[in-house]
Amino acid sequence: MRDNNGFLYGPKIVVIGGGTGLSTMLRGLKQYTHNITAIVTVADDGGGSGVLREDLGMLPPGDIRNCILALANTEPTMEKLLQYRFKDGMLKGQSFGNLFLAAINGISENFEEAVKKMSEVLAVSGKVLPVTLDNVKLKAKLKNGIVIGGESLIPKMQIKEKSPIEEICLEPKDARPVDEALLDLVNADGIVLGPGSLYTSIVPNLLVDGICDAIEGSKALKIYVCNIMTQPGETFGYDANEHVEALFSHGLKSLDYVIVNSAEVPNEYKNRYKEDMAQPVSYDLDKFNQKGIKVIEKDVLAIKNNYIRHDEQKLAEVIIDLLT
Template identity: 45%
Template sequence: MKVVAMGGGTGLSNLLKGIKHLVPEELKDLTAIVTVSDNGGSSGRIREELNIPAPGDIRNCITALAEDEDILTEVFKYRFSEGECLKGHSFGNLFLSVLTKITGNFLEAIETVSDILKIKGQIVPSTIEVVDLVAKFSDGSVIKGETQITEYGKKLIAKIEKIWLEPSDVKAPEEAIQKILQAELIILGPGSLYTSIIPNLLVRDIKNAILESNAYKIYICNVMTQYGETDGYTASDHVKALYDVVGRPFLDAVIVNTGIPENKIIEKYMEEHSEPVVADIGNLVRMGVKVYAKNLLNTSWNLARHNPIKLASLIMEVIHDLKV
């Protein structure tokens, strides 16, 4: 099975940690297509100062597909906690940046790091151009920058009405387009809806390739709503937002979590204005998608997130259904 997983942030890397164990026995070909519009933290500083695509989400996905116990993987995850210039920077981000400057090619830098860490799969950015995410809110405000969009949303005075990239005509790498067209299964999510998943779909080449692809397309809905982005959203609201960006329905199935976090975890999240996403299965079915509904929570963390192994098991169930 040829699989493309698309997104960014911790959501995509969490999924990759689980499904990498299916390579190569079940997944003959695994590709992660990753957003590069982040403008916060170490990634944002590097992007601003060196004028290269944000490396942070790429680095997260590379280490997710690498060997967990490998010392080199730990080195790439290392984040400096001191030093005036280094504090807050991830070593992996810096290494990717150095390679990009030496080779003059962001794609080549990613391939080199992937080879060093012997990752199970391939990482391709949705674009190798420096892009900004821009959103128009329901109060008429236009906010530029991934971090700034989320911060404005946290004021809870308006919702995102429209979102786009600047420049709007950025190109996708040919590798990304071909992987999508050759895929048998395309997975979107989990991850921040407007700042991790949708930025990939805003690259016209990526969107068109997804619509042209004959792959089975599934969306993994988040466990919790995200403060400043998806406040009050149900699972079907997430799907509607994806359809609005793409211009028409395109999903075959949606994965939703039915597990309920412990009260102490919910209370912690609600202090941060986040709550469990309602799995409104009836609305999803009426939208014409197949629903895979299971308890996918990771009970070993003090967080409400997907369990990578449970996700991988459910992906295997989807693959089995496709083969029947």
């Protein structure tokens, strides 16, 4: 249902994470509701975001940019422009959208205000919030005792050490949440974690002070969208149950639903992903039942540019069905 200004009324949904998976899901959800808040990690320190973070002392813009564009109502040319990456010179590898947000940050009081201004310029349906304004750094402790500092190094070093991730932490440990993020969590109809990198996109948000308490204190349905494939350097060999256990061990207190893909991954993609140490995520219904977590088994599979992804439309329909 829309109001006179074209605003699409629907359930209040707060999504938590970062990376490609989150922005994909947002593109589907905005077709059903504009009452969307994306709470996004700011622990990234690699690529173009890492360069701007180091050079300008700003929070990393990459994941924020992708979420803003996913919710934006812009012409295709504008989206192409904001996603354009320079191919040569000093700006090689840098995205214009990152530079655009960096420029807005330069004329704003803080990063939160800059994100809101960019969202206004691009007519975003809903809102995007950094989980914290503190300059946080992600660290991982492996089961062999090695500690890895920096989000971008965690997958590389995990593969090199061949030791599973035991724990993720933030520095500083008392990173403060954005107040509006806490408020939206408490007032949500549904809170959705994922899809996305378990340890470097989802868990960092849970480590910010007050986020897990706000999730638990909310009357919202709490939903986890499990990845379709395991991720080298983070979740190799994990089933869906182990994904959820990692969320609980990093502060999450309860879940109502887990959405898992029930469609068969084509063999050619299984074989290709196996070469890269990745495989379809399996799940054990009995283990989830013992925890009181309901499992939603649906075909949410899409193949885009030869990669396994969530189908944004199918996934959005599953989430909306749960909340209406």
